């Protein structure tokens with residue numbers, strides 16, 4: 001059976017990642033991996049549905065045994081993708097979409113070099129700033145922090161396979177689907193194409 005693809009979608013704050021991801025999910029079926037976290041469940045969250053809620057000791061054990069595909073710390077808690085679950089879906093032929101930040105993406109690439117890394121960008125830095133300030137929901141300090149972080153994130157651009165500019169959510173989702181369809185046909189993913197063709 002043909003393996004699925006591991007697609008990593010990253011993008012700075014204001015790139016519209018969440019919206020693009022939702023649009024992609026509407027257009028095509030993607031597998032979704034439940035992340036593990038050490039934070040406690042919020043009201044209404046279910047174990048093994050929203051997250052695998054595990055202890056810090058259990059999470060650190062998984063890190064040590066190299067059972068995490070990638071992980072990060074956020075607000076003092078660990079969050080990450082369990083390697084076996086992600087790879088099982090891919091082996092079963094499903095395309096798995098992970099929406100993660102740049103460090104997580106680099107970890108994925110190291111552990112699973114066949115992953116396809118896509119960077120989603122606002123049309124320009126000026127437009128990103130306009131979007132973030134226009135939201136009006138966060139203080140100047142937070143927005144400045146997010147913009148400063150973008151400079152760091154852009155250092156990772158050369159490690160990405162594709163860059164997509166988000167001028168319009170629909171066009172952007174279509175571009176990403178085109179990338180995925182082309183990647184499935186990439187010759188390097190079909191090393192046995194000749195044998196397959198001749199039925200050997």
Ligand code: 5GP
Nearest residue numbers: 035036039071072074079080081100101104
């Ligand atoms: P929350 O506590 O609000 O559910 O999530 C906090 C942050 O952790 C969010 O930015 C979310 O995207 C990130 N996060 C959730 N799961 C994962 C994961 O599996 N890997 C990484 N790298 N980040 C995650």
